[in-house]
Amino acid sequence: MFDPSFKISNEPQSHCSISLPEPYRFDDTEFWRAIPAWRDVDSEAFGEFRWQQRNSITSLPRISQVLGEIANPSLLSDIKAGLLRARMNIRLTPYVFSRINWEFPEYDPLRRQFLPLGSEYKPEHPLANDDSLDEEGSKVRPHLVHRYPDKALFLPITLCPVYCSFCTRSRVVGGSTAVKSKSTYGAKPSDWEESFDYIRNHPQIEDVVISGGDALLLRAKHIRLIGKTLLDIPSIRRIRFATKGVAIMPMKFTSDGEWMDALAEVATYGKRLMKEVALHTHFNCDREISAWTTRAMSALCEIGLIVRNQSVLIAGVNDNFSVLHQTFKGLSSQRIQPYYLYQHDMIPGCEHLRTTVHLAKSLSMKLQGSMTGFNTPRVVCDAPGGGGKREISSHLLYDREIGVSAWSSPAAKPGKTFLYYDPIHLLEKEGKTIWNNPTEIKSRVASIKSKALDRASAFV
Template identity: 30%
Template sequence: MQEAIKLTQEHLNTSQSSDYLMDKWTDWRWQLKNTIRKVETFEKIMGIKFSDEKKKEINETIDKFPMAITPYYLSLIDEDDFETDPVFKQSFPSIDELIISSIDMEDPLHEDKDSPVCGITHRYPDRVLFHVSNVCAMYCRHCTRKRKVGDVDSVPSDEMIAAGIDYIKNTPTVRDVLLSGGDPFLLSDEKLDHILGLVAAIPHVEVIRIGTRTPVVLPYRITDKLIKVLSKYDNLWINTHYNHPREITKTSINALKKLTGAGIPLGNQSVLLKDVNDCPQIMKKLVHKLVANRVRPYYLYQCDLSEGLEHFRTNVGKGIEIMESLRGHTSGFAIPTYVIDAPGGGGKIPVMPNYLISWSTNKVILRNYEGVITTYQMPDTYEHTACDLNCTNCKLQLKLNNEESDRKPIGISKLLCDYEETITLVPENLERDQRNQSDEAI
């Protein structure tokens, strides 16, 4: 708290009492109003002086990818070793962000292409991402939507929200809606409540999720008033974004306690970042601190191919090494799923160590985390029953209450389906097919 008071004094240039200063410090709106956006402000508050050449590089980076750090998150930086500090690396501009490699893409996940209406990304069959805010408490240097950093901070218009709601209403396959941004928690309580109410009123929406980094970078946003709003929706899930155990502070834990105390299930999505958390011990410490505070590790993302992130990316092998260090070595529910969000809108693809060594007609050969190799014998009496997806003829009990089962397998599941005659999946515009068609035309 002394660090907080010191930083508040620097911002206000005042010698007011500690109580007055702490009232300001814990006000999330004050935090946003006093966000650090200039290198000179950073130098003044932190007592750090950059060389003229270094400052020139930083400002060149800020011109393209602006800086925004909350005073709270700034207070977590280790002033004595700031250049290697994981909080500093995630929040402070680096000239490396201006290096665009040949494999970098502006929109690697094709979020814009997969947008049927403004504000909606519909990639997976039964869920959509709903962009409800263009505002973030902090500009994370590893942001996958880096192309949007520096856009005008704003709240989508009522017309844009209405268009998104109409799309969800008119798409009955959507059962899961993820509110994203920006950060939805940067909306006012009233605006957020309004949007949640609109989504919750859609009969076929079973789950509402919110992705937010405020518990990490602006924990004071988790107010009693906000909790009262969130508590109204019993199908609500929240995903946080902790990347390093240093980010789980007493203040942050208090914010998490308010959320879990309201009965809201929490998950966490981390990004694997070079020189920040690409270490098995750091990741194990992170997941342990998360589950100790009732936050379930959900995903560990391989850093995306967005422009300006080359210096953050690790080899995929590092992620597999981290997963190897977790599976069997700690509780299963503490282990996130390591995924690559496939370029071109391919979606999340799980990547993990290989535990299936070989198999035959009657057994599989497996290995465990210790290196023990074992076999699992197949049952002699199991008989496969062909499935035509007509559940009324099945001996298994699946009472759908007049709901239809999913009857349109796609991808590999289409090849595995008994009633489908498809035996091969052929890429569109396959060169061999085009060549053969040309030969036939001769």
């Protein structure tokens, strides 16, 4: 069990649990009291995961209610218009909701990730795809994706404690919306056995990602069952639980003793078998880091879990060097290893959030050498159509005028090529004009495909 009275302070180590140098002493104020409905909530209540779950924001009327006198009617009607087009429902923990700067919500990087505005939307890219990574094409069991030779993706649940506008699995995660019907599912252990059997029968699989949805919503007994079952499979060397929890409900790690005990048991079991048990989390910008992050990470360090971070490059959230650098330095200071920075997937409803490959490349160049190597994330494009993660500069060719890059994937799909398309609204005038001419764009893309295939053959 973990000590809920944990304090972060500038005092010497003997007087406190953790002492951090100045740049890494993150916000430890009672920031949530700026939200009228939570003015009287003390840090003990706010730090309870059950309170966070009970008070999560799941509707527009609830937003208006908690904001009370600071609610801006024109913003609320803009959110209402956004929700009519959104593929993800509203769900924010009070922690995330109160990290938003409600004085200037239009520009806030957290608001932008969870509460889309009608005024932000851009016309859909003609090649946006519900299942842009073709996960369904690599599904070997209803809850299991097997694309890379030695790795599998296990999806035991499609529910999350927050819903992100840019979710790459918006086709299944988080319940139906006005524009998208979904077959969301909760955790049901009897449905998992066929996935475990598949992994047992495919000894080339060494690595399993437990994702969804979010592993944070798995019960303690599910964490134990999944963790131990997978670790008991002789070929498995590594497992990782994927959860946004550290970023959006850090209180889970300090106040849900039963759940943490289960995670600790799995971590210890892994250590005994000399197998890796890790947790992969998901911060996108430095505003998501606070003293609550430090508390959560202290608890996770205590049980010896490796924690890595995967970010998505999102326009208006982290599409500049300074935010990325501060985010990755901040995460590293908390023993969260920045692992990937993803080019935004080509899913519908996200044109306002995507950026160009050119921008991702230039950010990658600036990040390299700006911090220690093992804390510098790999900037990757998850190649549409199932090519897997490709280094951002490893494209076979890139026609910047029409914003089309071509990739190959010799390990996952030898002999095939994959195309990524920049958002049309970010192209120069000439590129936009070409996209308005169906014959011309067809022939330009066909020529890129054929040149890319030629080049790809060199890597087979």
